[in-house]
Amino acid sequence: MNYFRYYSLATIFAGLTFVGCASHQYGHILAQDDKDMVGSHAAGAATWNPLVDEAMAKLLGQCPPTSDPTTLQPASYQQNLQSEPVIGSALATGPLAMGPANVCFIGVENKSAEEVGDFKDQLYERIDSQINVGGPFRSISRRMVGAALRETRLRPDSLYLPQNRDVFSAALGRQGTPIDYLLYANITSGTTERNKTSQRDYLLTLELVNVHTGETLKESAKIRKGYSKSRAAKWWNFGWFDQADG
C-alpha cells in the first residue's frame, strides 16, 4: 500500500469534508401560508394549533353572539333558563347581567403520554387569546388566576368542588375581577402500537364550568397521528398498502 498516497488522499478528503461536516444552524421566518411542521416523535405545531382552533370554535359556536349585549349568554345557559325557573337574582344564578361573561382560564392539564414541553404555555396563550376574540366571553388575566390560586392555596383540579369554587371566586372578586365561568383545558392521548409503527390520538377537551350554577359545557377536538420508523412503514400501514386495519 502506498501510505503517502493514502494519507495525501485522506488529508484532501478530510479537508473537503470538514467544510461539509461543519454543523451550522440556520433559521428563517415562516410565511403565513407555510405549513406547520409535523413532529416526528411527538405532537407539534401541526397537531396542537388545529386542535386548539377546532375545540375553541366548537365551544364558542355553542354560544352564538347576539346583538343585545345584555342577553349575551351561552346557548346552553339560555336553554337552561327556558327549561328551569330562575331562583334568585340573575347574578346569583346566571353568568351575567350585562356584557360578556368573565372567564377564568385555569390552565392546560396534560394527561397524555407525551411531555408537552414548551408548547404548554403557548397552548394556554392561544386558548386565552381566542376567548377574547369577539365572543360572548372575556378572559381574566393569567397573573390574576395565579395570584388567586397562590392566595387560596387551592389546586386547579380542586375547583370542581362548589365550596372551593366559592373561595376561589371570592378571592378573585376581592381583586376586582368577579368571574362567571371557569375554563379547563385537558390533553389526553391514546396510543395503538403495531410492531414498530404506532398511532396516537390526541384529544383536547375544553370544559366550561358556570361558577354560579355548576353547569358545564364540554367540547373537544381530536387529531390522529401515525409514527413510523420509515416511509415504507408509513406506506405499508397508512398509505398505498393500507395494512393498518390488520
Added chain:
Amino acid sequence: MSPPAIQNRLPIRGLLICGLLICGLLFVGLSGCARTREARDDIKTARQAFAIGDLESARSKLEPLATETGPLEAPAALDLAMVELASGDAAAAERRLRTLRDRFDDQPKIALTDEAASLLTDDTRRMFRPAGYEEVMIRAMLAVCSLAGDQIDAESYSLQATNRQAELAREAEERGLLEASEIYQPIAMAPYLRGLLREATHQNYDDAQRAYQLVSLARPQFAPAEADIARAVNGTHSQAGYGVLYVIACVGRGPVLEETNAPTTSQSLSIASAILNAKANKTDKDGQEEDGLAIPNIATVKVPQIALPPDSIAAIGVVVEGKLRGATQTLTDVAELAGRQLQAEQPWTIARAVVRRATKEAAVAKASDSLGLEGTAGSLVHFAAASAWSGIERADTRCWSMLPKEVQVFRIELPIGTHQLGLLPLSSLGRPTASGQQRSIEIFDGANTYLIAVAPDQVVHIVNPQGN
C-alpha cells in the same frame, strides 16, 4: 563508484536520515507537548486553588487558557464558569456556559482533520466533546445560574436540559446500542429543576408530577422525591403564609481524568481489527489485494481513568434562625455518571490506541523499507522510531473537572419574612467541618426562594447576592 560501495553507503545514509527523523519527531512532539503540559499544570493548580476557596488564583490560571485557542480551551472555559459561579458572578457564568452550549451544539459530528491528526499523534488532538452527562449538566447549571440571578431563563434552561436528556436517550435507542442504558445516563437534576419551577406556578402540578416521577426513576435513592410526588399529586406548593426555600448545592470535588495504562481487552482488539480490516479491504490497480495493517502485539495502552480528589465534605447543613433544620441530599452523583461514561467508552478508546499504534508501526516500516534499511540496522531503526513516536502519546484527560462530586438539594417551607440562614459543611459523620456561611434571606408567600451554594471542600461559597 562501484555498485557495492553504493549499497554499503545507503544504510548509513538511511540510518542518518532516520536518526534525524526520530530527533525531529521527538523535538516537535516534546516542544508541542511542553505548552500543553504547562496548560495542564495550570488547570491542576486552578483546581487546587478552587478546592481551598482561593477563587482569584483559580481565575487567574484559567482565564488565559479559556481565551487561547487550543485543545484545553473548552475544558478551561467550563471550569472558569464554575469559578465565576462560586465567586457570585452568576451572570458571567451563565453567559460563558451559554456560549459553550451553542459552540458544542454547532460542532460537526465528524471532524475528519482532527481524527486524521489523532491517528498520527494521540487522542488529545481530537476535538473536545463534552460527554452526554456533561451536555445535560451544562443546561442544568445554566438553570442554576439563572436561579441565582434574575431567574428569567431558568425554566427555559431546565426544559432544554430535560429535552437534551430525552434526545440522548432517543439517539442511544436509534443507534441500537446494546449498552444504551450505560451510554444514556438520566440525570435527576434536570427534571427536578423543572418540577420545582412548574410547581411554583400553582397551576401546573401535572408537569411537576411528571418531573418528580422522572427524578425518582433517575435516582431512586433520592428520598424527598416521594414527598415531592405526593405534593404534586394531591397537595399544594406550600401552606398559606409560607414560602419555600430551596438550597441547591454543588458539593465536593468532582471527578477528574488521569492517565493510566490499561490492558488491551478482547473487545477493544475486535473493534480495532474491524477498523483495520475496513481500511485494508482494498485492491491495487492490478486487482491484487493490498497488504492490510496487522494488529501489533500490544499489551497495554494509555487511557484516561477516573480519579476522585479527596475532600472532607459530605453534605451541607441548613441552619435557620440558629437551629439546624436538615442537610442537603444527593440529587445527582456526578462522579458516578463520569465513571459510567468512561466505562462505556473504554473499549473504543483502547481500540483507537491500537489502531494508532498499528498505523505508526506500518508507516515506520514503510519508511525504513524505502530508505533501504534491512537486517539488524533496519530492525533497530524501526524499533527506535516506532517507540519514540508512540512514546510521546498521551491519554486524553480533558474534562469538566470543576463540576461538583454531587449536586445536592434541600427544601424547606418557611413563614414569610426575613430569616437568618446558615450553611455548614458537614462531614460524612454529620459533624460540621468548618464555620460555614451566614446569609439573610427573604421568603415570599407561596413562592420559591433559591439559595445556590458551591462547596468544593470546607469553604462554602454562597452565590446569591446579599439580601437576595
